[in-house]
Amino acid sequence: MSADHRKNLLFKALTCLAAVSVLGIVVGILAVILMESFPALKHFGIGAFLGGRDWNYTREIYGALRPLTGTVVSTGIALLAAVPLSLGTAVFLTEICPHRLRGAFGAAIELLAAIPSIIYGMWGLFVLAPFLDEWVQPAVGSALGGVPLIGSFFVTKSAGGVNLFSASLVLAVMIIPFITSIARDAFEQVPDVLKESSYALGATRWETVRKVVSAQSASAVGGGVIIAMGRALGETMAVAYVIGNRHASLDSLFSPYTTITSVIANEFNEAGGIQLSSLFTLALVLFIANFLALGVGRRLVKGKEK
Amino acid sequence: MPKVRGKRMMDLLTVNNLNFYYGSNKSLDGVTLPIRRNCVTSLIGPSGCGKTTLLRCFNRMHDLYPGNRYEGEIVMDGRNILDKGEDLITLRSSLGMVFQKPTPFPMSVFENIAYGLRLRKVRNTALLKEKVEKSLRQAALWEEVKDRLKESALGLSGGQQQRLVIARTLAVDPEAVLFDESTSALDPVSTQKIEDLMVELKKEVTIVAVTHNMQQAARISDYTALMYIGKLVEYDRTEIIFTKPKHKMTEEYVLGRFG
Numbered sequence A: 001m002s003a004d005h006r007k008n009l010l011f012k013a014l015t016c017l018a019a020v021s022v023l024g025i026v027v028g029i030l031a032v033i034l035m036e037s038f039p040a041l042k043h044f045g046i047g048a049f050l051g052g053r054d055w056n057y058t059r060e061i062y063g064a065l066r067p068l069t070g071t072v073v074s075t076g077i078a079l080l081a082a083v084p085l086s087l088g089t090a091v092f093l094t095e096i097c098p099h100r101l102r103g104a105f106g107a108a109i110e111l112l113a114a115i116p117s118i119i120y121g122m123w124g125l126f127v128l129a130p131f132l133d134e135w136v137q138p139a140v141g142s143a144l145g146g147v148p149l150i151g152s153f154f155v156t157k158s159a160g161g162v163n164l165f166s167a168s169l170v171l172a173v174m175i176i177p178f179i180t181s182i183a184r185d186a187f188e189q190v191p192d193v194l195k196e197s198s199y200a201l202g203a204t205r206w207e208t209v210r211k212v213v214s215a216q217s218a219s220a221v222g223g224g225v226i227i228a229m230g231r232a233l234g235e236t237m238a239v240a241y242v243i244g245n246r247h248a249s250l251d252s253l254f255s256p257y258t259t260i261t262s263v264i265a266n267e268f269n270e271a272g273g274i275q276l277s278s279l280f281t282l283a284l285v286l287f288i289a290n291f292l293a294l295g296v297g298r299r300l301v302k303g304k305e306k
Numbered sequence B: 001m002p003k004v005r006g007k008r009m010m011d012l013l014t015v016n017n018l019n020f021y022y023g024s025n026k027s028l029d030g031v032t033l034p035i036r037r038n039c040v041t042s043l044i045g046p047s048g049c050g051k052t053t054l055l056r057c058f059n060r061m062h063d064l065y066p067g068n069r070y071e072g073e074i075v076m077d078g079r080n081i082l083d084k085g086e087d088l089i090t091l092r093s094s095l096g097m098v099f100q101k102p103t104p105f106p107m108s109v110f111e112n113i114a115y116g117l118r119l120r121k122v123r124n125t126a127l128l129k130e131k132v133e134k135s136l137r138q139a140a141l142w143e144e145v146k147d148r149l150k151e152s153a154l155g156l157s158g159g160q161q162q163r164l165v166i167a168r169t170l171a172v173d174p175e176a177v178l179f180d181e182s183t184s185a186l187d188p189v190s191t192q193k194i195e196d197l198m199v200e201l202k203k204e205v206t207i208v209a210v211t212h213n214m215q216q217a218a219r220i221s222d223y224t225a226l227m228y229i230g231k232l233v234e235y236d237r238t239e240i241i242f243t244k245p246k247h248k249m250t251e252e253y254v255l256g257r258f259g
Helices: A002-044 A046-051 A065-096 A099-114 A117-144 A164-189 A192-200 A205-234 A237-242 A260-270 A273-305 B002-010 B051-058 B088-094 B109-119 B125-138 B158-170 B188-201 B214-220 B238-243 B248-254
Strands: B011-022 B025-036 B040-044 B068-076 B095-098 B176-180 B206-210 B223-228 B231-237
Touching: A002 A046, A002 A273, A046 A065, A046 A273, A065 A099, A065 A164, A065 A205, A065 A260, A065 A273, A099 A164, A117 A164, A117 A237, A164 A205, A164 A237, A192 A205, A192 B095, A205 A273, A237 A260, A260 A273, B011 B051, B025 B051, B025 B206, B025 B223, B040 B051, B040 B214, B051 B068, B051 B176, B051 B206, B051 B223, B088 B095, B095 B158, B109 B125, B109 B158, B125 B158, B158 B176, B158 B188, B188 B206, B188 B214, B206 B214, B214 B238, B223 B238, B223 B248, B231 B238, B231 B248, B238 B248
Parallel strands: B025 B231, B040 B206, B040 B223, B095 B176, B176 B206
Antiparallel strands: B011 B025, B011 B068, B223 B231
């Protein structure tokens, strides 16, 4: 009896220790990032740092505006490309694909999520970037290059295909499996009888998906998109490979640029002093954005399941 | 021949020797019965007897799922609606369906009712408003929801939601409304309202109601069909089914001795 009791106490203590240590790691990481970013925040001020255009090693002035812009724009383009593809795939998988092919098709898409990000980076660098450079960029440039005001934004100014657009497309491919699988789960949660109610009123499959399935699953799908956005914001290796890492003004979609993650990955090893602290401050921004995205996204995904 | 023509006028649907298979499993076996216009026809029988399966043949709901097969015929306006070429969109909107549990769409009360009309590309706001009000009045729901047309239909009570679904079905001017145990999830007061509504509605549409509840079949229906293991046991005027049925099994079922 007393031995059992002691074992039980030990068991409780061990699980508690495990849980507390995980929490400790999170708190520890946050504490380190906060401490390390403090000098840069104090030196530049929050507003000046976030809005600062410069990333200048000789004058030791560091601002987050360009990496922030790169992260936001690349994530935005990735979502624009990935969301329609993912939703279309999810609709196909749940409503149109013959039942016996659904498993295989779904597994193939989940396999995309199992590919390590470095492989996406290699694919982006050796396959996608040269392809875009040769076939897509010239076409876009000649089609949109003449448009007043924004035309030059679509003109290729440096060769090789290593640029913001390539990085965005690699990101898009990487987040497709996440959006697809969350959207598929959300569509599957829509009760058959609700869809039947729509068919019983003379709706087609398309009308039922567009009006009833989408309304019923909107918040979960929105949550999935936000979670995928968090992943795109934080993705590092694949982006660092293909974005080109250039601190300059964003003159074209097809110019090399920089993001929060790629600048940290590239400079962290050799940085010191205020530059290192600036990199930590970028990390802090990313941490907060990711934390919010995951929190909001999860809540939306779970909310509808009840 | 005149007799046949007369029959066609009287019957909305004529089921002739209908077989239905879920995959290789035969769920309806040689069912033959008429569905009279402007009457309430109840389909009764123990669980698994095929009454819901039969109801779902009328609007070809089974076609949504693979591996289902019909044999025989269901004649409506002189054509067999089980034919491959049948236009299911038109068929389904002329034979509306109300399910066991209320199925409001996650949108406003107004948009729920307007759903079928918008599918038919009705865009005239005045016409939509008029049809929505008329349908809600027909479903005895107008007074309760007229001030909350823009609110979500999910906020209505269960009984109100079921009447909303009935109104949504009526909005597209169906010939018949098929009720699939539509009061079994409701409280007695809401059930009473829906039963009254069915009796009222038969002036304008034909009603077919699958029900577990024999008292309900006796109260509301003009004709009753008893089914058992995929077969039609007996079909007749409701008072005959409940007072002097021809089959022993019918008598035992309505007396509650089995089922």
